[in-house]
Amino acid sequence: MKTTTKQKIAFSMLFLCTIIVILPVLFVLGVIIKNGAKGISWNFLTTMPSDGMRQGGIYPAIVGTLYLVSLSIVFSLPVGVMAAVYLNEYAKDNLLTRLIRLAIVNLAGVSSVVYGLFGLALFVTFMKFGVSILSGALTLAIMNLPVIITASREALASVPYSFREVSLSLGLSRWQTIRHSVLPFAIPGILTGAILSLARAAGETAPILFTVAAFYLPNLPASVFDQAMALPYHLYIISTQIPNISIQTRYATAFVLVGIVFTMNIIAVVLRARLRKKKKW
Amino acid sequence: MVENKGKSQKEKGKSQAKIEVKELNIWFGKALALNSLNLEIQANEILGVIGPANSGKTSFLRQLNRLNELELSFKMSGEAFLDAKNINQLKPEVLRKRVGMIFALPQVLPMSIYDNVTYGPRMHGINNKQELERVVEESLKASFLWDEVKDRLKEFATRLSGGQQQRLCISRTLAVRPEVILFDEPCSGLDPISTAKVEESMLRLKEQYTIVLVTNNTKQAARVADRTAFFLMGELIEIDKTHKIFTAPRDRRTEEYIQGKFG
Numbered sequence: 237m238k239t240t241t242k243q244k245i246a247f248s249m250l251f252l253c254t255i256i257v258i259l260p261v262l263f264v265l266g267v268i269i270k271n272g273a274k275g276i277s278w279n280f281l282t283t284m285p286s287d288g289m290r291q292g293g294i295y296p297a298i299v300g301t302l303y304l305v306s307l308s309i310v311f312s313l314p315v316g317v318m319a320a321v322y323l324n325e326y327a328k329d330n331l332l333t334r335l336i337r338l339a340i341v342n343l344a345g346v347s348s349v350v351y352g353l354f355g356l357a358l359f360v361t362f363m364k365f366g367v368s369i370l371s372g373a374l375t376l377a378i379m380n381l382p383v384i385i386t387a388s389r390e391a392l393a394s395v396p397y398s399f400r401e402v403s404l405s406l407g408l409s410r411w412q413t414i415r416h417s418v419l420p421f422a423i424p425g426i427l428t429g430a431i432l433s434l435a436r437a438a439g440e441t442a443p444i445l446f447t448v449a450a451f452y453l454p455n456l457p458a459s460v461f462d463q464a465m466a467l468p469y470h471l472y473i474i475s476t477q478i479p480n481i482s483i484q485t486r487y488a489t490a491f492v493l494v495g496i497v498f499t500m501n502i503i504a505v506v507l508r509a510r511l512r513k514k515k516k517w
Numbered sequence: 518m519v520e521n522k523g524k525s526q527k528e529k530g531k532s533q534a535k536i537e538v539k540e541l542n543i544w545f546g547k548a549l550a551l552n553s554l555n556l557e558i559q560a561n562e563i564l565g566v567i568g569p570a571n572s573g574k575t576s577f578l579r580q581l582n583r584l585n586e587l588e589l590s591f592k593m594s595g596e597a598f599l600d601a602k603n604i605n606q607l608k609p610e611v612l613r614k615r616v617g618m619i620f621a622l623p624q625v626l627p628m629s630i631y632d633n634v635t636y637g638p639r640m641h642g643i644n645n646k647q648e649l650e651r652v653v654e655e656s657l658k659a660s661f662l663w664d665e666v667k668d669r670l671k672e673f674a675t676r677l678s679g680g681q682q683q684r685l686c687i688s689r690t691l692a693v694r695p696e697v698i699l700f701d702e703p704c705s706g707l708d709p710i711s712t713a714k715v716e717e718s719m720l721r722l723k724e725q726y727t728i729v730l731v732t733n734n735t736k737q738a739a740r741v742a743d744r745t746a747f748f749l750m751g752e753l754i755e756i757d758k759t760h761k762i763f764t765a766p767r768d769r770r771t772e773e774y775i776q777g778k779f780g
Contacts, residue, residue, distance in 0.1 A: 398620065405582060
């Protein structure tokens with residue numbers, strides 16, 4: 237066989253594998269859009285459910301998910317970034333540091349339902365926050381910590397070591413150096429990681445199952461100590477617990493959920509691309 | 518304010534060395550990088566430090582502003598003094614403000630020319646705009662960069678040429694008004710014309726500053742240094758007036774290195 241023919245075959249195989257990777261994505265999106273797009277209307281997005289959730293909209297679930305996601309980032313971003321700064325800039329390479337690193341890697345691998353049980357035990361029961369937005373957001377925050385820490389550490393490590401040396405050599409303290417010569421240049425990477433982790437949090441069901449999610453609430457939550465409806469859980473309920481609900485409503489709900497996650501991912505990608513273009517070292 | 522310190526230095530006369538190193542040993546892990554070094558550096562002189570790779574010259578230089586201690590494997594014994602004060606008893610921030618450093622590759626920060634120069638002063642608490650502008654002009658003039666960049670101070674510093682970037686780094690170091698400036702092979706990445714400009718600014722700077730110049734380019738030491746030290750395998754082989762080192766060295770190894778027989 238000629239070399240060029242071999243090469244053509246190899247390229248075709250590689251291309252085929254790539255297609256196989258994106259096919260499920262396209263397929264999922266296609267099904268959701270085909271079945272759900274028609275169900276999307278202003279009314280659907282902005283009204284409360286009615287008639288045992290067979291009619292009306294999914295407004296409280298959207299609001300609940302946005303509350304959860306934004307409150308969770310309020311906890312996870314500062315803690316995650318500061319932990320990453322400590323690990324990357326200050327920590328000596330000793331047993332404790334290695335244990336912490338190991339813990340972070342393992343946290344990232346724990347299944348999300350375990351986080352749910354953990355949140356139930358710690359926040360709902362022990363700390364007496366009850367089944368509430370606060371408990372749910374904290375649970376999601378802890379689930380997201382490893383992702384944010386890892387992304388932040390990578391972002392910090394990608395800032396050239398020489399920036400630190402220059403800053404220190406000018407007589408700045410280590411904290412000033414981190415604050416002004418390292419963190420500003422790591423922010424793009426940190427933000428991208430944070431948004432991606434948020435997208436994951438928005439779509440998770442298990443961690444919110446025992447900690448916040450309500451089957452149905454007639455009113456929007458009034459404080460962080462209230463329960464809330466959330467999109468992934470709502471989708472689970474209307475797909476399994478409620479008979480005679482139209483397929484269109486289910487897929488429209490999935491459409492909204494996937495839409496939110498996709499939008500966040502796209503924001504992260506665009507942000508990264510734009511900031512990378514700005515990066516001048 | 519540091520200018521006053523410079524004056525009081527002169528008033529004391531030259532009896533006391535600006536920098537004095539006594540029995541300094543440096544290890545990185547188990548490797549001995551510097552072996553019982555003793556030397557003195559006078560105020561307002563340029564001390565050239567030459568020697569092949571792994572001769573300990575950069576370890577010596579980075580000890581003078583205690584950058585070595587950033588390495589986890591770093592260990593030392595012995596003492597180094599700045600104006601008769603043990604540098605290990607100074608806070609590293611205070612020491613590094615007084616002993617500035619220029620690195621081998623121009624390390625501009627990814628910000629504007631203006632922000633690069635004012636980075637140190639701003640962090641040290643100078644916020645007055647006029648004061649900062651004065652510092653920028655003075656510092657850039659001292660490194661002979663002012664005329665080339667005065668109309669584009671807000672431009673990104675990384676857009677300057679390599680030689681301009683290195684002179685910007687010199688300005689940035691001058692802006693915190695140090696007393697000693699350490700040059701770590703500052704021209705290793707520069708073309709001859711840029712090198713000449715950096716050397717010109719060094720010769721001008723020694724009127725106000727004490728300079729230690731580590732260089733791989735022996736000719737550069739011959740051109741600008743008042744005295745030259747030759748390091749080999751972590752030991753100081755010879756230190757003397759530059760013209761003596763280059764015309765009549767006492768040690769055979771110095772002669773061989775200068776003639777290019779090794780290194």
